[in-house]
Amino acid sequence: MTIARDPVIRTTGAITVTGGVTADLARHPANARTADQRTARRPARRGSLDPIALLDLAKEHASATGAWAEQDTASLTERSYELVSLTDDVEVWVIHWPAGGSLQLHDHGGSSGAFWVVGGTLEERYLTDDRSLAHRRIGAASGAGFGARYVHDVRNGGTAPATSVHAYSPPMPGMTFYRTSPTGLVAERTEYRSDPSWAP
Secondary structure: OOOOOOOEEEOOOEEEOOOOOEEEHHHOHHHOOOHHHHHHOOEEEOOEEOHHHHHHHHHHHHHHOHHHHHOOOOOOOOOEEEEEEEOOOOEEEEEEEOOOOEEEEEOOOOOEEEEEEEEOEEEEEEEOOOOOEEEEEEEOOEEEEEOOOOOEEEEOOOOOOEEEEEEEEOOOOEEEEEEEEOOEEEEEEEEEOOOOOOOO
16 A cells, blocks of 8 residues: 655754755745735645644644643653644644553544643654654654654553644544565554544
């Protein structure tokens, strides 16, 4: 199975684009917007926000509700989540990750997305242009945005719980989960929003 990867947008001062080329985020054309334009969050297509707008949104939710990171999560034993906003165009979740907590390789059902780490550190593996898996760590007060064909897994590899805010646009219709094989990724299952146990 061949899965293409959209460019990954990061807030660490750089944007990684297809082919691994790195450019200054502040000078990237997608970032050359006024504050008013950024607030307007112009959609990439009707009913969807682009990854930079989603990253802005996740960051805003994180800063507005920083108490999420201060909740009593010391006894957390499994991933927990809360839907904090759902419209026709976007959904926002807060997710608590126990030490060692993870979510296996998955896509986002054709939705673009972003996540912002409020507390702790998350580790991410993501599919590269050559269909190999790359790895990075994303600490508190930073995050990543991604396009509609992105595939990744997320793990809290630390010894303390982590908290993150996730935004998707349009709201995800489902997620397909994958395992690795010598020939590439193999789809294992798809979970749909209509399922009673739906969670991001």
